Amino acid sequence: MNRSIVLVLGIMLLVTAGAHGQAPVYTKPESATPILTGFVGTAADFQPDQQQIRPTISPIVLIPLGQRWLIESEAEFEGNYTHQTGQPWDHEWDKGVEYAQINFIANKYMTLVGGRFLTPFGIFNERLHPGWIRNLPDAPIITDLEMTDSNGGMVRGAIPIGTTLNVNYAAFFSASTNNSWVGASRAAGGRVGFFFPKARLEIGTSFQRKLQDDHVNTYGVDFIWQSTKLPLDIRGEIARNRFTGSGYWIEGAYRMRRAPFWRPFMRKSQAELRFEQFFTPTDMPTIPIGGMGDMPDVNTQRFFAGWSYWVRPDIRANVSYGRQFNTEGDHNIWTVGITYRFAFPLAGGSK
Amino acid sequence: MRTKLIGIALALTFGFVVIAMAQSQNGNNQAGSPSTSASPATPVVCGDGATLSTPKPAAPKPGVKKGLTADQMYKANCTRCHAELPTMDARRTATVVRHMRVRANLTEREAQAIFEYLKR
Numbered sequence: 001m002n003r004s005i006v007l008v009l010g011i012m013l014l015v016t017a018g019a020h021g022q023a024p025v026y027t028k029p030e031s032a033t034p035i036l037t038g039f040v041g042t043a044a045d046f047q048p049d050q051q052q053i054r055p056t057i058s059p060i061v062l063i064p065l066g067q068r069w070l071i072e073s074e075a076e077f078e079g080n081y082t083h084q085t086g087q088p089w090d091h092e093w094d095k096g097v098e099y100a101q102i103n104f105i106a107n108k109y110m111t112l113v114g115g116r117f118l119t120p121f122g123i124f125n126e127r128l129h130p131g132w133i134r135n136l137p138d139a140p141i142i143t144d145l146e147m148t149d150s151n152g153g154m155v156r157g158a159i160p161i162g163t164t165l166n167v168n169y170a171a172f173f174s175a176s177t178n179n180s181w182v183g184a185s186r187a188a189g190g191r192v193g194f195f196f197p198k199a200r201l202e203i204g205t206s207f208q209r210k211l212q213d214d215h216v217n218t219y220g221v222d223f224i225w226q227s228t229k230l231p232l233d234i235r236g237e238i239a240r241n242r243f244t245g246s247g248y249w250i251e252g253a254y255r256m257r258r259a260p261f262w263r264p265f266m267r268k269s270q271a272e273l274r275f276e277q278f279f280t281p282t283d284m285p286t287i288p289i290g291g292m293g294d295m296p297d298v299n300t301q302r303f304f305a306g307w308s309y310w311v312r313p314d315i316r317a318n319v320s321y322g323r324q325f326n327t328e329g330d331h332n333i334w335t336v337g338i339t340y341r342f343a344f345p346l347a348g349g350s351k
Numbered sequence: 352m353r354t355k356l357i358g359i360a361l362a363l364t365f366g367f368v369v370i371a372m373a374q375s376q377n378g379n380n381q382a383g384s385p386s387t388s389a390s391p392a393t394p395v396v397c398g399d400g401a402t403l404s405t406p407k408p409a410a411p412k413p414g415v416k417k418g419l420t421a422d423q424m425y426k427a428n429c430t431r432c433h434a435e436l437p438t439m440d441a442r443r444t445a446t447v448v449r450h451m452r453v454r455a456n457l458t459e460r461e462a463q464a465i466f467e468y469l470k471r
Contacts, residue, residue: 032445062446070449105452108459127432127455135434158456163418168456193456197419197427226431233431255434270434313437345443 032064034346038074039132041339048331053081056131058098061346073100097182098149113154113172116182120156120170120191121146121206122237123222132341135270136306136320138333140249141278142239144295145218147208150174151184158195166195168204176212186211189218200226206239216243231255242281245295249276265309272306272320300326304333314341421468424461441470 038060045052056078063071076098081091101115118126124143128134156170171190177183189208196202206220222237236250251274259266278300306320315338322333419427429436432455439447445466452462 031442032449033442035443035446037447062450064446064449070446070453072450103453105449111453113453133432156453156456158458158461160458160460166456166458166461170456197424197461200427200431202431224431226427235431253434308434310435313435316435341437343437343439343443343447345440 034061034063035343036061036346037341037343039130039339039341041131041337043131043137043335043337045138046334049085051083053079055079055081058130063346068105070103070105071101072103074098095181096149100182108157109159110155110157113156114152116149116151116184117154117172119147119150119174119187119189119208120154120172121189121208121218122191122220122239123202123204123224123235124237128235131337132314132316132339135251135253135272135308136274136304137318137335137337138304138320138322140237140247140274140276141295141300141302142237142245142247142249142276145239145241145244145247146220147174147185147187147210147218149182149184150187151177151182164196164198166197168193168195185213191220200228214243216241231257245279245281247276247278249274251275268310270308272304272308274304274306275301276303277301296326296328298326298328300324302333306335315339316341418460421464424464425468428455428457428461428465438469444469 036059038058040055040057042053042055045054056076058074058076060074061072065071074097076094076096078094079091080094081089083089097116099115099117101113101117104112106112118129120126122143124134124140125146125148129139129143129148131137150172152172152174154170154172156168158166158168160166169190169192171188173188174184174186176186187208187210189206191204191206193202193204202224204220204222206222207217209215209217218239218241220237220239222235224233224235226233231254233253234251236248238246238248240246251272253270253272256266256269256271278296280297280299302322302324304320304322306318308316308318310316317338318336320333320335322335324331324333429451448457448462448466448469451457451465452459457465
């Protein structure tokens with residue numbers, strides 16, 4: 001394992017050195033400053049015979065160095081206060097490092113990443129998972145299929161092809177780490193995305209192979225489309241893993257700023273809908289190490305309808321109603337939540 | 352059942368692709384239109400009512416490939432994930448744009464244009 005890490009780091013160093021030699025000249029240096037950003041928030045779930053309150057604190061530190069380096073790190077502290085009918089409140093806190101990575105923008109088309117990073121699989125994990133970005137408080141079921149964090153190295157970037165297409169890519173290798181704060185599996189994989197800026201459409205495909213235990217592959221397809229006619233976003237993801245299950249989610253969000261009534265309220269509001277299905281594996285030889293996570297052990301369908309309201313651009317309140325259908329019994333899921341996103345400079349003035 | 356549902360999901364995806372391609376083509380066919388948006392002069396409205404005005408685009412030079420304006424790049428790249436973006440000063444914006452260049456795989460040109468757009 002150590003040999004693999006040394007090999008990956010060696011390759012990264014060589015590529016870095018090579019890229020440095022043909023580095024582009026930046027004519028407009030950015031006066032970037034270190035910042036402390038992130039969000040705090042809480043969500044409360046109400047299901048039959050069970051209530052949960054989930055406070056979350058997620059600080060992010062961004063430290064730019066020179067014109068091409070960026071050190072970034074996010075820690076996440078998520079509480080889970082649960083009450084079941086007839087029992088006292090129980091609680092636990094999950095603590096972990098979401099990412100702690102150093103990025104080197106080697107050239108126009110390539111960035112090298114080392115450290116702990118969000119696994120580039122699909123769109124939810126890397127781009128949409130923070131509480132202040134996601135449309136609905138509950139994550140789709142299939143996100144548990146995907147390995148969320150990796151420790152190792154990654155190469156990524158975007159290549160414009162004419163003015164109508166950007167091809168973006170990310171390839172990673174992760175080493176096995178058995179630690180409650182920075183745990184990860186030994187795995188490799190990546191994602192390739194095709195982004196049509198004029199159509200505001202991106203379609204991506206992802207792959208990852210676990211290189212330990214059951215050595216299983218996970219495949220994914222994702223898309224995001226934003227209408228140029230209406231304030232409407234539609235996104236979705238499909239993932240398949242032979243041993244842990246498969247499924248998809250599709251979600252739409254409509255900004256209400258064009259509504260002709262209650263304008264002060266509606267222009268800060270957004271309506272959201274999501275439908276998802278999860279299918280249990282048909283050929284699971286053994287229960288995966290670590291169990292099935294939060295995934296249901298029977299085929300499940302869920303839909304959610306939500307409403308978000310921005311008190312300010314950095315404070316969002318939301319409420320959602322969902323219903324889950326499976327053979328263990330259908331039930332409702334009500335959720336209310338609020339998030340505050342902050343960004344403070346850690347050095348320098350405000351200009 | 353599973354195959355059927357995944358087939359429906361793929362068909363929906365394909366449908367969106369076709370619609371999006373058609374919209375893109377339609378936008379390109381509007382001669383001289385620098386914006387593919389239905390309302391090119393529509394300002395970006397922030398949640399507190401503040402607006403970021405859309406710059407008046409210069410007429411494209413003959414023979415030069417038409418790309419997206421900074422406003423269009425901002426909308427195409429940022430607002431598809433971020434329904435609201437708090438405004439910041441230029442130095443914090445520079446840091447956040449560098450972060451997003453890596454996270455969202457922005458091209459160098461997109462990152463520079465979005466930074467210039469946001470810091471105004």
